[in-house]
Amino acid sequence: MAKVSMREVADRAGVSVGTVSHVVNGSSKVAEATAAKVNAAIEELGFVRNAAARQLRSGHSSSLGLVVLDTSNPFFASVAHGARQACDEAGLALLIGDSGTDEQREGKYLDLFAEQRVNGLLVTPTGSDLSRLESIAARGTPVMLVDRDSNGYALSSVTVDNIAGGRMALDHIIAGGCRRPAFIGGPQSLPQVADRLAGATERALEAGLELPVHSTPELTILAGRDAGEKVVGLPADQRPDAVFCANDLLAVGFMQAVIMFSDLSIPDDIAILGYDDIDYAFSTIVPMTSVRQPAALLGRTAVETLLQENASASDAHHDRRFTPELVVRGSTRPV
Amino acid sequence: MAKVSMREVADRAGVSVGTVSHVVNGSSKVAEATAAKVNAAIEELGFVRNAAARQLRSGHSSSLGLVVLDTSNPFFASVAHGARQACDEAGLALLIGDSGTDEQREGKYLDLFAEQRVNGLLVTPTGSDLSRLESIAARGTPVMLVDRDSNGYALSSVTVDNIAGGRMALDHIIAGGCRRPAFIGGPQSLPQVADRLAGATERALEAGLELPVHSTPELTILAGRDAGEKVVGLPADQRPDAVFCANDLLAVGFMQAVIMFSDLSIPDDIAILGYDDIDYAFSTIVPMTSVRQPAALLGRTAVETLLQENASASDAHHDRRFTPELVVRGSTRPV
DNA sequence: CAACATGATTGAAACGTTTCAATCAGATGT
DNA sequence: ACATCTGATTGAAACGTTTCAATCATGTTG
Structure with missing residues (x-):
């Protein structure tokens, strides 16, 4: 049973829930002795904090959503890989959706991610109509187009030329x-x-x-x-x-x-x-x-740029475009 | 701003929050006229229900966690693909972690998934000591080993022989x-x-x-x-x-x-x-x-078996083993 | 010794749902 | 007209955190 809450930890340690919260998050100075008692109680009871409650109270989720066309395509697999690394570094969870170039499935994932109150959305859209994404962005969830131009829409993008x-x-x-x-x-x-x-x-x-x-x-x-x-x-x-x-x-x-x-x-x-x-x-x-x-870099940059825009609070949109690079091997004539 | 709650929908529709909840979830009979009013309000206000609150209240998360050794390996990519499909069908979200055969990273994902209160865990463990997984399972979160024998540990598994x-x-x-x-x-x-x-x-x-x-x-x-x-x-x-x-x-x-x-x-x-x-x-x-x-099937079966075990409430462990299949092509002599 | 600053701890209010017992308004049967 | 039943709706409690103002000890200063 993972049904042990801060309440019980607090009781066990002879301390208030507020204090437990503080030691768990380091959000406020706690005397060393108290912290030790609390940690001991946490250990004994096997307490794990509840992400749902945490997120409900604090209002945001520390997760990002990524929707790509096809995860079994090596290109997108790399994009996802890069994005995941960047998320790991930022302490964010990455939710991945695979639209299979089906607009309906894409929509389902957008719904799901909206309910999760993700901190941001990385999307390689299937269709050409980006108005839904635009309105999501306008409502306050940062959206980043991946491998797709924003042309005209008020969205940020990361692409390769x-x-x-x-x-x-x-x-x-x-x-x-x-x-x-x-x-x-x-x-x-x-x-x-x-x-x-x-x-x-x-x-x-x-x-x-x-x-x-x-x-x-x-x-x-x-x-x-x-x-x-x-x-x-x-x-x-x-x-x-x-x-x-x-x-x-x-x-x-x-x-x-x-x-x-x-x-x-x-x-x-x-x-x-x-x-x-x-x-x-x-x-x-x-x-x-x-x-x-640079597929992995594309994913990584998408995440990092999104986080930056998120932090800067200015709602300017950026279009980051990479230049590809020719790798010469044996299948073409040397110059 | 995605800051519209059921409260506001209820006010707008001239109805109580309970009713709004019912129409959103179909959890109880609601008169057609009322439902229409509520839906209209939802539409106008752009309400999306809050997964965190929902989960906090109901106690479970409708998501599964998958930790594999390396997502860029085509085998695991297929496993993940199969798992994702099965999750989609069951209306579950799939969280994917990539341990990169690093026990520490594996542990980080297990922590994360525990906080998310996932409904179950699918893991291809990196090390040989499965006691942590065993105790997670004992604490009530169903654990399924993927492409790894349970031998000796009180865990379920799905493998290929x-x-x-x-x-x-x-x-x-x-x-x-x-x-x-x-x-x-x-x-x-x-x-x-x-x-x-x-x-x-x-x-x-x-x-x-x-x-x-x-x-x-x-x-x-x-x-x-x-x-x-x-x-x-x-x-x-x-x-x-x-x-x-x-x-x-x-x-x-x-x-x-x-x-x-x-x-x-x-x-x-x-x-x-x-x-x-x-x-x-x-x-x-x-x-x-x-x-x-059968990589994709492996992933799919892992999910399905886990859900079955979850439903059956009996905490018996199953070891499902697939037999691989020889595919003869031109690189070997015909028989 | 009184007044005060400092740091640690507490209590209680929120967050947005779900859920369930309780209420309400009609319709039905006598 | 009365009691009963049914189906629709409501109100409020609970879920487990975070957060912040308030309290409580302690030690320090005038």
Whole structure:
């Protein structure tokens, strides 16, 4: 039975509940002798303070809520990991919700977190309408968008520049001497995918090149393999000499198809470039060149920025944007 | 400001707080007209009930705590995923802690969860001394060990039979006609690794074979690659014709080494068998044969069993053990 | 020795729900 | 018209803390 309250500790130690509270929280000077007695009583009775009562009285919860699109995606797993670390350091609990890109599930988690009176909300929203989040923020719960622009809405955000990432990828491909790049990825309804493509296209045009798109239904290894199978089947004069994949899973699948279904050499006949730099990316047969997103840092920064804004009491919104970083390995031609 | 309470809703609707509570929870018949008035008031004022007060009064929290060794390990990620789904279905919140195999961090999460008065605890303990968990269970919070035997302790557990898994692996290797198997894995301080090896050794001996062990410091792709590099460097008459790797990450690394540093064909010259059957396992160049652990099911079952035990009020402990399943793909010789 | 500062301790009021016995207003049966 | 019953509503206590003004000892100062 975890039914021992401060009342009983107080009785046992021959002292008042107020005093017990003070020694538990160090909120006020307590004589050493009394503190010892109280601690002894706590030990004997196995007292653990009740978070609910504590929070009810003090009005806030010392916890943060995080809602991501898919926890089994390595990128979001890293984001969550970084966020959790930051929370641990700040002595906060982190509640994690997985929306599975379902707006309804996202809503359920927002409700749940609202009832918990979380100190703040970190969200990668599924839909494009952020008005609910905006009104939550307006009602006093700080909201931080993660990997999603606040554009227009009165919300703070922490993102990685996908347009720059796209440019970076094509930059490298072009510098390696490739003249027939292609983009593999989809669906384009994902802002992340669309932006990477936009940046890449922009850079290609500057070099006087086209950037044909091979659409995929999702961002998985299998989808990448399918795309790869099609691409290597193209006649040599239509086949790209470099592909930029919207994420690493696609790139891994694409690479497999190239190896299984063709004799093309990587990177000489065809260069492959991924995005995210997930842990498995460097462990492909031909180590993968990739645009690294600082996923864990994203999560950590989201938490830290939110806490800062919370503390500063000014309700200004910040948009923190990271720049991705190209990690060159063997799957693309050296410059 | 989320500072609107039932009191204000009640005033607004011209009704008592009790009634508001009833309509919010459906705990008692309320006339349709009154309910409508109350709901209108709730809507207008933007009332969200306060979980802390609710829990304080009702005494329990409708949440579960999960502490795993490492959330970035795909196996535990799946376990967590399964657990979360089961919790969602039961209307429970799932708090996740990541101990990072650090006993102190594990303890911190146990403290935190105790303060939250979670309805139950799912733990993959780091150390071998489970007495703390035992006393938590004795104090009334149901505890479920995940992927860890309860042996001796008065605790429930949900596990996958690692000894059977080890036997299964060797069974398949032997049936494929291999006569010189080897085990790749470590550290042996992990019960999971030790048990897999034990089962495999047992089966090998039955077939009159030895099972040499190539120890690895950890269960990662890189460690597997290092091991593979050494193994393919052995003279042909000492080289194994089949390796059983303690998990898939090792197996993936091992396969890479074989392909990069030798001309051996997989599976004819050397068969490779992994463990876990993580999502990335089937997407290796030569698709990986692996011993599948029902990770998500493990998490789900842990939650469900815990809830059942909770409901049944009898404090009997159950040990639920799953049997793993061999998934045969191209990296081993067909039978 | 009185007055006072200092530090430790106490008591009681809140926090926002749930819950349950008690009340109330109608409807039903006699 | 009276008693009875039913279903809807209410009021107030309780949950376990925190917090703050008030009290209580002690030692210090004029």
